[in-house]
Amino acid sequence: MSHSQRTKVTNTIIFIVLAIGAIVMIAPLLWMLSTSVKEKQDVFALPPVWIPEVFQFGKYKEIWEAGPLLSGIKNSVIVAVSVTVVGTFTSSVAAFAFAKLRFPHKNKLFLALIASMMIPYPTVMIPQFMMFSKLGWVDTLLPLIVPGLFGNVVMIFFLRQYLLSVPDAIIEAAKIDGSSYFRLYSSITFPLIKPAVAAQLILWFMGIWNDYLAPIIYLNSPETQTLQLVIANFNATYAIQTDYPLIMAASIIALLPVLIIFLIFQKQIIESVAISGVKG
Amino acid sequence: MITKSNLYRKEKIYGYLFILPPILGLLIFTLFPFVYSLYGSFTDWDGLGQMNFIGFDNFRDLFTDELFYKSMYNTLFLMLGIPIGLVLALLLALGLNRKIPGTTTFRVIYYIPVISSLAAVSIMWNWAYNGDYGLVNQFLELFGIKGPNWLMDKDTVKPALILMTVWKGLGYTMLLYLAALQSVSRSYYEAAELDGASGFQMFRNITWPMVKPVTFFLVVTNIIGGSQIFTEMNIMTPTGGPEYSSASIVFYIWDKAFKNLQMGYASAMAMILGIFIFIVTLIQFKMNEKSSFDGD
Numbered sequence: 001m002s003h004s005q006r007t008k009v010t011n012t013i014i015f016i017v018l019a020i021g022a023i024v025m026i027a028p029l030l031w032m033l034s035t036s037v038k039e040k041q042d043v044f045a046l047p048p049v050w051i052p053e054v055f056q057f058g059k060y061k062e063i064w065e066a067g068p069l070l071s072g073i074k075n076s077v078i079v080a081v082s083v084t085v086v087g088t089f090t091s092s093v094a095a096f097a098f099a100k101l102r103f104p105h106k107n108k109l110f111l112a113l114i115a116s117m118m119i120p121y122p123t124v125m126i127p128q129f130m131m132f133s134k135l136g137w138v139d140t141l142l143p144l145i146v147p148g149l150f151g152n153v154v155m156i157f158f159l160r161q162y163l164l165s166v167p168d169a170i171i172e173a174a175k176i177d178g179s180s181y182f183r184l185y186s187s188i189t190f191p192l193i194k195p196a197v198a199a200q201l202i203l204w205f206m207g208i209w210n211d212y213l214a215p216i217i218y219l220n221s222p223e224t225q226t227l228q229l230v231i232a233n234f235n236a237t238y239a240i241q242t243d244y245p246l247i248m249a250a251s252i253i254a255l256l257p258v259l260i261i262f263l264i265f266q267k268q269i270i271e272s273v274a275i276s277g278v279k280g
Numbered sequence: 281m282i283t284k285s286n287l288y289r290k291e292k293i294y295g296y297l298f299i300l301p302p303i304l305g306l307l308i309f310t311l312f313p314f315v316y317s318l319y320g321s322f323t324d325w326d327g328l329g330q331m332n333f334i335g336f337d338n339f340r341d342l343f344t345d346e347l348f349y350k351s352m353y354n355t356l357f358l359m360l361g362i363p364i365g366l367v368l369a370l371l372l373a374l375g376l377n378r379k380i381p382g383t384t385t386f387r388v389i390y391y392i393p394v395i396s397s398l399a400a401v402s403i404m405w406n407w408a409y410n411g412d413y414g415l416v417n418q419f420l421e422l423f424g425i426k427g428p429n430w431l432m433d434k435d436t437v438k439p440a441l442i443l444m445t446v447w448k449g450l451g452y453t454m455l456l457y458l459a460a461l462q463s464v465s466r467s468y469y470e471a472a473e474l475d476g477a478s479g480f481q482m483f484r485n486i487t488w489p490m491v492k493p494v495t496f497f498l499v500v501t502n503i504i505g506g507s508q509i510f511t512e513m514n515i516m517t518p519t520g521g522p523e524y525s526s527a528s529i530v531f532y533i534w535d536k537a538f539k540n541l542q543m544g545y546a547s548a549m550a551m552i553l554g555i556f557i558f559i560v561t562l563i564q565f566k567m568n569e570k571s572s573f574d575g576d
Contacts, residue, residue, distance in 0.1 A: 014375040015382070021372065022389040025447065029392065031415050032404045044413040046421070090301040102288070103295030113302055116310045118561045120508055122530045123554035126537050126547055127313035127320065130327060150305025175287070181294035210397040212511040213530075217538060228399040232515050235403045244407060251400040262395045266388055269395075273452070274459035 029255075036060070036249040043244050059249040066238070066246060068222045069253065072230030079141055079226060080208040083148030088201045091151040092193070095159035096185045100171050110160070113153050121213065129217055143218045144226070148208070155200045158276055162196045163189065199272035202265055206258045227254050314554075317547045325544035327537075338548035348549065350524050351532040354438065355507055358528065361442040361449075362502045366495065368446065369453035374487070376454070377461045387458070391451035398448070402515040405444045406431065409516075431516055434525040441512055441526060453498055460494040461487070500564040504557050510534065529553055 030050075035043055037055045063069050097103075098110050132143040166189065174184055190197070215226045225233070234250045262269060321338055323331040342348045372390065376383050393401065408415040411429025420427040430440040468486045477485070510530040513521065520527035520535070527535070529549065537546035 011378055011380045014378060015380045018372065018375050018380075018386050019382075022386055025393060025450070026389050028401075028404055028408055028415065028447070029396070031408070032400075046413075046418065048415070048418045094299045094302045097295045097298035101291050101295040101298070103292040106295065109299060109303060113306060116306050118558055119310055119314050120504070120554060120557050122508055122510075122533055123317055123550040124310055124313035126533075126543055126550060127316035128309065129538070130316075130543070131313065133327075147305060147309040149301070150309070151302035153302065153306075156302060181291070181298075185298075206395055210399070212399050212514070213534075216514065217534070228397055231403065232399050235406065235515065236518070239407075247403060247407075251397075251403050254397050254400045258395050258397065259392070262392070263388070266391075270387060270391065270455060274455055 032248045033252060036245055036252050038245050040243070040245060043242075056245070059245045060253075062246060063234075063250045063253065067234055067250070068225065068230055069227075069250060071223050072225055072227040073253075075141060075224060076209055076227040079144045080205050082145050083208055084201050084205045086149045087152055087204070088155065088197060090149065091155040091200075092159055092190065092197055093185055094151055095156045095163060095193075096189050098156065099160045099163035099166075100168065100184075100189065101181070114157060117153050125213070125217060132218065138218055139220050139224050140218075141224065141226075144208075144211075144214055152204055154276075155204060158200055158272075159193055159196060162193055166192055195268065196272070199265070199268045202261060202269055203272065206261070209258055317550055320544050321548035321551045323544045325547065326541050327543045328541065331544070334544075338545050339552075341545065342548060342552070347524055347527070347532060351520075351527045351529045354524075354526060355509065355528045355530075357438050358441055358445065358509060359503060359506045361445045362499065362506060364442070365446045365449055365453055365502070366498060369450055370457050370491070370495075372450070372454045373457035373461055374483075376458055387451075387455065390454055393448050394451040396448075398511045399515060401444075401448060402512050405440075405512075406516045409440050431526070432522060434522040437517065437521045437526045441516070444512065445506075445509070449502070453502075456494050456498060457491060460491045464490045496564070496567060500560055503560050507553060507556060507560075 031048075034050055034052065036059055037057060038049070038052045039054070039056055042049050042052050098106060128143070128147075129138070132138055135142075137143050137146075170188060171184060174188055179188075210228065211226075212228050212232070215229050216232075219225045219229060222230070222233070231247075231250045231254045234247050238244075238247050320331065322333055322335060324334050324337075325331045376386055409430035411417060411427070411432065414427075414430070416430065417427035428436050430436045464487065469482055472482050472486060508530050509528045513526050513528055513531050514534075517526045520531060530553070533546045533549045533553070536542045536549070
């Protein structure tokens, strides 16, 4: 066999292995989707039924009455949108200052922020909880929202690195022209870093949308719970009745928003993750 | 007239103004709670009454607490998924780095579990591991194997969780490896080929050293992430599993702090977790200093 033929054979084998792997990766999620449109008795059928004879979309109607799904979505949207919008603003302004403005102790303060990433959430969650409970904020969305408004260190770090590659000359020229510092950020820097900001914002949004630990600590009553807690409760309640189509339909609803965002922005997201990871 | 020093003073003020929110956030939501947690770990804090200073009693109690050892052991055991995930991901990335059709589609498919909500996929796996009609056992049945009731058996609950975490994180690891592989210059391989190097030799002498920084980064971040595992067990084994064999350290902290209101005791555990993560991160920083930061 010639060299190019051998490469062809190898590539075909690798393609097949990757395809099998991809099927294994996606199968559980497809199973989830298929279960959500099945009759209850089909769920337990042996051999498993992947494509039901009749698609039952009834569960997608039922879930809205079975639990506080709608308020769960609303709460998740409130938390995720308010945090990412305000937090992205504070983060990008701070990143601009750290990258482009001169002031004493700048690098020390930046290092302090970076160092704070070493402190994991579980080590501060107990005093944070007590703090918010003293304020009477437990069982409201505020403990999930307020800390995020002050910015996100990962995002600041990423945007600062990105801004370092923007030439100082542009900024200096605008400074001489007497442009205000906020305008330097809003009309010169921000447009330049928009793609990086967008990718970071989406990643952050997904993180908040999917968060479970903080919500489970703070939220008790069904009407304040975020979507992830609502579906976890669906699982606890309806598993006893083995109503898996219902549970799976609710879980699909929880997955859908981020899945759609991901599929639209997958190129930017994947690039952003690859860059931040490799440069570590 | 705008003088230079005048301009600089203004720049200073705006600089501080712009970084004020994250610095305040750091003080209020990280530093202050951290110091408080440290203090709390030396008290009998129950979240309601007085905090009495009791010295090292919490830490002494921890060393005789069977459940503490168990949840520590469980957490470390679950990290066996890290090397498994790294090897699988590197193999996948090597495959995806070749000129084959559909690489973008593969990347997207492998990445979908990563962005999926952990709560939702935990629910799904919870059911997939069901002993009677779960997807996993139905699959095994095709080969005539009668699978166990995965989450109800103390011998299988941890492997089951490992399988799930590998599945969840594979796409992320693969992506970082792929990015690293794509930054390796082709000319190295061409030169090695001319010298008659075998495929394995090329992997050992070119690929492996080139992806080493990424491997190291992944090992460290996976250990940090793995030591904080919580959602999976909270949903799949709400009571900590058979004989508490799937409870992680964060699960035990959460249990003690918010269910038993032993805030002081839980803080002591949180401190031990914090120290562990601090050491792992410190090693990373030291190693990063050694490996050359080329310019950026």
